[in-house]
Amino acid sequence: MALIGATAPQLQAEFRFGDAELGMIAALYFIPAIVLGRYGGVLVDRVGPAVGLRATGAIVIACLLVAATADSFSMLLVGTFIGATSMALATPASNVVLVHHVAEKHRGLAFGLKQSAVPLAATLSGLALPLIALRSGWRWAFAVMIVFPLASLLLAPATPVEHRSVGERPTVRLRPPRALLLLAGVGLFAATAVGTLNPFLVRAGIEAGFSAGAAGVVLSVAAASLIVTRVFWGAVLDRTGADPLRVIFLLLAVGSLGYAMLASAAMVPFAIGAVIAYAFGWAWPGVQFL
Numbered sequence: 201m202a203l204i205g206a207t208a209p210q211l212q213a214e215f216r217f218g219d220a221e222l223g224m225i226a227a228l229y230f231i232p233a234i235v236l237g238r239y240g241g242v243l244v245d246r247v248g249p250a251v252g253l254r255a256t257g258a259i260v261i262a263c264l265l266v267a268a269t270a271d272s273f274s275m276l277l278v279g280t281f282i283g284a285t286s287m288a289l290a291t292p293a294s295n296v297v298l299v300h301h302v303a304e305k306h307r308g309l310a311f312g313l314k315q316s317a318v319p320l321a322a323t324l325s326g327l328a329l330p331l332i333a334l335r336s337g338w339r340w341a342f343a344v345m346i347v348f349p350l351a352s353l354l355l356a357p358a359t360p361v362e363h364r365s366v367g368e369r370p371t372v373r374l375r376p377p378r379a380l381l382l383l384a385g386v387g388l389f390a391a392t393a394v395g396t397l398n399p400f401l402v403r404a405g406i407e408a409g410f411s412a413g414a415a416g417v418v419l420s421v422a423a424a425s426l427i428v429t430r431v432f433w434g435a436v437l438d439r440t441g442a443d444p445l446r447v448i449f450l451l452l453a454v455g456s457l458g459y460a461m462l463a464s465a466a467m468v469p470f471a472i473g474a475v476i477a478y479a480f481g482w483a484w485p486g487v488q489f490l
Contacts, residue, residue: 201229202325204267204280205399206419207338209412213274214338219403225280226399233287241289244296248361252293259286264349268342276410282477296488300325300359305438312434315367315486319430321348322423329416383445387488390452392484393459397422401474404462408470409474418471422478429483436462437490448484455481 204211244252263283266434270276294314302310328341401422405415433447458481461473 201280202322202398202419202423203285203328203342204276206322206325206329206402206416207333208399208403209339209406211276211332215270215276217273219400221273222399222403225277226395228277229280229284230287230395231289232281232284236285236288237291239356241292244289244292244372246361249293249296249300249337249359250356252289253297253356254353256286256290256293257349260281260290260349261346264342264346265319268339297357297359301357308434308437308486309431310434311486311489312349312431315489316427316430318424319482323420323427324348325398326416326418326420326423329419330413334413352378371423376461383488385483386448386452390448390481390484393455394477397474397477397482405470405474408465410470418474420470422474425475426482427480429479430486433483434486435490437487443486444490447487451480451483451487455479455483 204225205222212218212222240252257348260283263279263286266279266282267276272277298307298310319321324345325341328344332344333341340360401419402412402415405418406412410418429451433451436442437444437447453478458473458476461469462477464473466471
C-alpha cells in the first residue's frame with residue numbers, strides 16, 4: 201500500500217483515475233484482512249508460523265508482479281487485493297514467532313522492532329519514488345521491491361507447531377472480555393486515521409507545494425521517525441513496566457496534533473505534521489499487541 205501511495209501521481213497519470221479511486225484501493229487493501237484475519241490465525245495454528253510467514257512472502261511476490269505488469273486500473277485493484285490477503289497470515293504468524301522465541305521481559309522491544317517493518321516499508325517506498333520511479337518508471341519500483349519478500353522466504357525462523365492431543369479442544373470464550381472489546385475499538389478508530397497516511401501523504405504533499413520527489417522524501421522521513429518511536433516505546437515498556445493503555449492514549453493524543461497540521465496548505469507545517477502524525481499517531485500497534 202505504501203508503494204502505491206508513493207507512486208500515486210504516476211499511477212493516476214497513466215491509468216487516469218482520481219483520488220476517489222485511490223481511496224478505493226486503500227479500502228480494498230484492508231477488506232480482505234478484516235474478512236480473513238480470524239481464519240488466518242486458525243491456519244497459522246495448524247500449519248505453524250514459519251509456513252505462515254513463507255506463504256506471506258509468496259503472496260506479496262504475486263501482488264508485486266501483478267501490479268508491476270498492470271495495464272489497467274482494474275488490474276491494479278487485483279494486485280492490491282492479492283497483497284491484502286497476506287495481512288491475515290503475517291500478523292498472527294509474526295506474533296506467534298515472537299512469543300515463542302522472545303522472553304517476556306523483552307517483548308515490548310521485540311514487538312516494537314517487528315512493527316517497525318511497516319514504517320520501514322513506507323520509508324523505502326518513499327525513497328523509491330525519487331530514486332527509481334521518477335528515473336526508470338513506476339513499474340521498476342514494484343519490480344525491485346520483490347527482493348524483500350524473496351528474502352522472507354529464506355529467513356522465516358523455524359518455530360514448532362503446538363499440536364494438541366486427540367480429542368482435546370481449546371477453551372473458547374463465547375464472549376470476549378469487555379477490555380478486549382474496548383482495545384479493539386481503540387484500534388479501529390486509530391487505524392482508520394492512519395489508514396489515510398500511506399496512500400494520500402504524497403498526493404497531499406504535492407498539493408501543499410512539494411515536488412513529487414520531495415513529497416516522497418517527506419514520506420520517507422516521517423516513516424523513518426515512526427521506526428524510532430515504535431522501538432523506543434517498546435523498550436520503555438520493558439524497562440519501566442508502564443501501563444500500555446496509558447502509553448497508547450499519550451501517543452494518540454499527540455498524534456492528533458500532527459493530523460491537524462497536515463490540514464495546513466503551507467509546506468513547513470505540513471512536513472512537521474507528517475512527522476508527528478507518523479511518529480506518534482501510528483506508534484501504538486506494537487504497544488497494543490503487547
